[in-house]
Amino acid sequence: MTSLTADAPAGSAIPAGRLPESRDPATGEVWKRYPVADEQAVRAAVSRARAAQPDWAHRPSLMRAEAIRRFTQKLMARREEAALIVARENGKPVGEALGVDVGVTLGLADHFVAAAPRFLRARWRRSSMLAAWRKRVTLVKEPYGVVGVISPWNYPMFLPLSSALPALLCGNAVVNKPSEWTPGIAELVKECLHDAGVPPDVYQVVHGAGPTGAALCEAVDKVFFTGSEATGRKVAMACARRLIPCALELGGSDPAIVLADANLAHAASGIAWARFTNAGQTCVAAKRVFVEASVYDEFLRLLTTAVAQLKVGPGTDDATDVGPMIRPEQRATIAAQHADAMARGAHEALRLETPAGDCYFPPTILTDVPADSRVMTEETFGPLLPVTKVRDVDEAIARANDTTQGLSASVWTSDVTRGVAVAQRLHAGSVLINDACTSAGISDVPHGGFKASGLGKVHGDLGLQECVRTKAIAVDWFQAWRQPWWFGYGAEHRAEIDAFLRAAHGASLTDRLRALPRVLRLVFAPTRKV
Ligand code: NAD
Numbered sequence: 001m002t003s004l005t006a007d008a009p010a011g012s013a014i015p016a017g018r019l020p021e022s023r024d025p026a027t028g029e030v031w032k033r034y035p036v037a038d039e040q041a042v043r044a045a046v047s048r049a050r051a052a053q054p055d056w057a058h059r060p061s062l063m064r065a066e067a068i069r070r071f072t073q074k075l076m077a078r079r080e081e082a083a084l085i086v087a088r089e090n091g092k093p094v095g096e097a098l099g100v101d102v103g104v105t106l107g108l109a110d111h112f113v114a115a116a117p118r119f120l121r122a123r124w125r126r127s128s129m130l131a132a133w134r135k136r137v138t139l140v141k142e143p144y145g146v147v148g149v150i151s152p153w154n155y156p157m158f159l160p161l162s163s164a165l166p167a168l169l170c171g172n173a174v175v176n177k178p179s180e181w182t183p184g185i186a187e188l189v190k191e192c193l194h195d196a197g198v199p200p201d202v203y204q205v206v207h208g209a210g211p212t213g214a215a216l217c218e219a220v221d222k223v224f225f226t227g228s229e230a231t232g233r234k235v236a237m238a239c240a241r242r243l244i245p246c247a248l249e250l251g252g253s254d255p256a257i258v259l260a261d262a263n264l265a266h267a268a269s270g271i272a273w274a275r276f277t278n279a280g281q282t283c284v285a286a287k288r289v290f291v292e293a294s295v296y297d298e299f300l301r302l303l304t305t306a307v308a309q310l311k312v313g314p315g316t317d318d319a320t321d322v323g324p325m326i327r328p329e330q331r332a333t334i335a336a337q338h339a340d341a342m343a344r345g346a347h348e349a350l351r352l353e354t355p356a357g358d359c360y361f362p363p364t365i366l367t368d369v370p371a372d373s374r375v376m377t378e379e380t381f382g383p384l385l386p387v388t389k390v391r392d393v394d395e396a397i398a399r400a401n402d403t404t405q406g407l408s409a410s411v412w413t414s415d416v417t418r419g420v421a422v423a424q425r426l427h428a429g430s431v432l433i434n435d436a437c438t439s440a441g442i443s444d445v446p447h448g449g450f451k452a453s454g455l456g457k458v459h460g461d462l463g464l465q466e467c468v469r470t471k472a473i474a475v476d477w478f479q480a481w482r483q484p485w486w487f488g489y490g491a492e493h494r495a496e497i498d499a500f501l502r503a504a505h506g507a508s509l510t511d512r513l514r515a516l517p518r519v520l521r522l523v524f525a526p527t528r529k530v
Contacts, residue, residue, distance in 0.1 A: 020180040020207040025091035025324040025359040026314035034183045037206035042175075042215040045204045049146040049173035052201035057143050057171030061117040064169050070196035072109045075102065075189075082157065082188055087315035089182045090153060091323040091359060092278050094315060100278075101185075104158040104441040109165055111443035112464070116169035119464045127474070130504045131484070136475045141468035143171035144245075148220035150213045150235065152227045153326055154281045154381075156182035157189060158441065162458040163224035163247070163466070164203070168193075170467040173202045177216050180209040181326055214238060222246065224466070226283075229379075229405070229452050236455070247456030247466050249283070251379040252407025252449060255400035256286035256436055257422060259393060259413040260294045266434065267412035268302035271385075274410070274436035276310060276363050279325050280334070280383035284408040286436045287380050289387045290396040296389040300367070303387065304350045307363055312354045322352075324359035325382055331361050334382030340374040341366055341386070349387070371402070379405065393422060401427045406450030410436035427451060482527040496522035 022032040037045065056064070075082065079102045086097035120141050127135040147167045151160035156179060164174045178186035186205050193203045206212055210231070217223050217238040225235045226249040239246040256274065258267050274286040291299045313320040325331045342348075346369040354360035361382050369375055369386040376386060390396045400409060409428040413419040416433055423431035429449040430439040440447050448457035456466050482488070484500065499518035506512040 018180045018209040020178075020183040020209070022085070022089050022184040023181070023327075024088045024314075025326050026316070026355075026357060028358060031088065032184055034187075034207040036208040037177075037212050037215075038208075039211070039215040039218075042206050042212060043219050045175050045206050046146050046148075046216070046219040048201040049175055049204060052199055053143070053145055053171070053173035056168075056173060056199060056202045059171075061120045061169070061171075064171065065113045065117055067193075067197040068109055068165060068169060069113045071193050071198070072106050072113075074192035074195045075106065075109075078188065078192065082185065084316070085184045085188060086156060086182070087323070089184050089326075090156060090278075090315070091326055092315050093318075093320045093323055095318065096277065097315070100441065101155055101157045104155075104443075105161050107441075108158060108162060108443045108459070111459075112166050112169050115444070115461065116166060116464060119461055120170065120468075131500070132474075134476050134478050136477065138473050140471045140473060141170065142471055143167075143467070144469055145221040146173045146175060146219075147222045147224060147467070148216040149174055149176045150216060150223065150225045150227065151176065151178050151186075153179035153181040154278060154283070155440075156185045159226050159249075160186070161189065162447075162463065163226075166464045167224070167467045168198060168203065170464065172467060173204075175204045175206060175216060175220060177206050177208065177213045180207065183207050217246075218242070220244070224458075225249070232454065247448075247458070248454040249448060249456075249458060250407075250452065250454040251381075251405060252283050252285075252453050253287050253376075253379050253403045253405045254284055254408045254410070254428070254436070255396075255403075255426070256289045256410045257393070257396045257400055257412065258289065258291040258295065258299055259396075259411065259415075259418070259422075260292040261414045261418075262295070262299075262412040263414060263434075264295060264299050264302050268299060268306045270412070270434070270436055271410075272303060272306040272310070275385045276307065276322050276383050277437065279323050279361070280363075280385075281325060281330070281381050282437060282440075284430075284437050284440045286385070286410060288376060288400070288403075289385065290390045290399050291387060292393065292396065293389050293391055300349060300365075300387055304365055307350055307365060307385075308352070310352065310363060312352055312360065312363065314355070322363055322383060324354075324357055325361055326359065328358045330381065331359055334361050334380060334384055337374045337378065337380055337382075338364065338366075338384055341369050344370045344373045346370070346373065346375075346386070371399070377403070397422065397425050401425075404451055405453045407453035408432070408437075408439045408447075408449070410434075429453065429457075480527060481524050484522045484525070488525070488528075493522075 020034040083098040087094040223246040232250040310321040315323040349365040363383040411419045419433035446457040446460045446462040499515040502515035
C-alpha cells in the first residue's frame with residue numbers, strides 16, 4: 001500500500017491521480033492528508049470484505065437493522081463535528097451541512113432500517129400460469145457479496161450512504177472509495193458504523209483518486225457509482241468487461257419551468273435556493289430556467305432581488321449563504337462556461353461580490369443566453385444561472401428536453417393538475433412541482449436519471465432492489481404425476497397438448513370445456529416407473 005503520512009508533501013510517492021486530502025476551499029489550507037490505496041491495497045480490502053461478508057449476511061435482518069439504527073445514534077452524537085468537517089472540506093455553510101448532509105443521512109438510515117427487513121422477507125405464491133399450476137414460487141433476495149461504492153464530493157455523506165446503508169442492510173459488505181477531495185467525512189462515517197457494530201471488514205474505506213476507483217471496479221461484485229457522466233461511462237465499461245452490474249447516478253442539466261400562473265415570489269426564492277445552494281454544486285440543481293413571456297420581467301426582478309440578498313463567504317461563518325466552490329479547477333470550468341456565454345452575447349442580470357480566494361465564483365444570473373452556448377448544452381456545476389424567456393409551455397417543454405441528460409426537473413404553477421401534466425412530458429427521472437432540487441434527498445422516493453444521467457435508482461424499495469440479486473425458487477409438490485411436457489410423445493400426447501392449448505386459450509367457453517377431459521388425462525398422467 002502506498003502510504004502518505006500526514007506531513008508528507010503533496011505530490012510525493014503517488015503514481016497517478018490526485019491526492020486524498022482535506023483542504024479548506026475558503027483558505028486553501030490543507031489540514032489533513034490520507035494514505036492512498038493502490039491496486040494491491042484495494043484487492044486486499046476486497047478480500048477481507050469477502051471473507052467477512054457471509055457471517056454478516058447470515059445475521060437476521062433485524063440484527064443488521066439494529067446496527068444501522070445504532071449508527072444513527074453515533075452520528076447524532078457527532079453531528080456538529082460531521083457538519084464542520086463537510087464545511088471545511090467542501091466549503092458549504094455548516095448549517096447547510098448539518099441540515100442536508102447530516103439530516104438526509106439520518107432520514108435515509110431511519111427509512112432503510114424500517115424498510116429493509118420487510119423488503120427482504122420472502123413470500124410464497126402460486127404461479128398464475130395454467131401450465132405451472134403445481135408450482136409454489138418464492139423470490140429470495142440475496143446480497144451480491146462485496147459491493148463497491150464510488151462517490152463524489154458535493155454531498156459526501158448521504159450520497160455514498162444512499163447505496164451503502166441499504167447494501168449493508170441487505171447483507172453485503174461495502175468498500176467505499178470516497179472522493180479524494182472529501183476523505184475526512186468518509187473516515188467519520190466509517191468510525192460511526194464500526195462503533196455501531198458493523199464489523200470493520202464489512203465496511204471499509206479506500207482512499208485515492210481515479211486509479212483507486214478503477215481498481216475497485218476490477219475486484220467487487222457490483223459497483224454503485226455517483227459522479228460525472230464521463231467517469232460513469234468508464235465505470236460502466238469496466239463493469240461490462242467483467243459482466244458485473246453497476247448503478248450509475250450521473251450529472252444533470254435540470255430545467256425549471258415557470259408558468260404564467262405561478263406564485264412568482266415562491267418560484268423566485270425556490271429557484272434561488274435550488275441553484276445557489278452548495279455554491280451551485282448539486283446534481284439536481286435548477287440549472288436552466290425557462291419562463292413564460294408574460295411573467296418573465298417580473299420573475300427576473302424577483303429572482304435577482306432574492307439572489308442579491310445572498311451573502312458569499314466561508315462555510316464556517318454562520319452568516320454565509322453561498323460558500324466557495326470546492327477546488328480552483330471546478331471554478332475554472334464554470335468561469336470558462338460563463339466566458340463562452342458572454343462571448344456569444346449573453347448578459348449578466350446580476351453578479352455578486354465575493355471575498356478573495358482561489359475557489360470563489362460570484363453567484364451570477366445570465367439572460368439572453370444562446371441555446372448553443374456551453375451553459376445550455378453542458379452541466380454547469382457552479383453558481384451560474386441562465387434564465388430564458390419562452391413563448392409558451394410547449395416551447396418551455398421542448399427547450400427543457402433539449403439536453404442529453406435527464407436527471408430531474410421542476411415545474412412552478414398554481415395549477416397542480418397542469419403541473420403534473422407538464423411533468424409527464426418532461427424527460428427526467430423525477431419532477432418536482434413548486435419545489436426543486438430536493439428529489440435526491442427523499443429517502444422513500446426513488447431517485448435516478450433518464451438518458452445520460454444514469455442507470456438504476458437509489459432510495460425507496462427500488463433502491464433496496466439494487467442491493468440484491470433475486471433468486472426464484474419454484475417447488476413442485478406433486479411427485480405422483482409427471483409433468484405434461486415430459487417425454488411420452490406420440491399422437492395421443494400431441495392431441496392432449498392441443499387440448500391443453502384449447503382449454504387455456506380457446507376462443508369460446510364451450511371449446512374450452514370440451515377440451516377439459518383430455519387435459520385432465522394429460523395433467524394427471526402418473527409418473528412412470530423407469
Ligand atoms: P467524478 O466523476 O470526477 O468523480 C466521482 C468519483 O469517481 C470520485 O470518487 C473519483 O475519484 C472517482 N473516479 C474518477 N475516475 C475514476 C475511474 N476511472 N474509475 C472509478 N472511479 C473513478 O465526479 P465529481 O466531480 O466527484 O462529482 C460531480 C459530478 O457528480 C457531477 O456531474 C454531478 O452532477 C454528479 N452527481 C450526480 C448525482 C446523482 O445523484 N445523479 C449526485 C451527486 C453528484
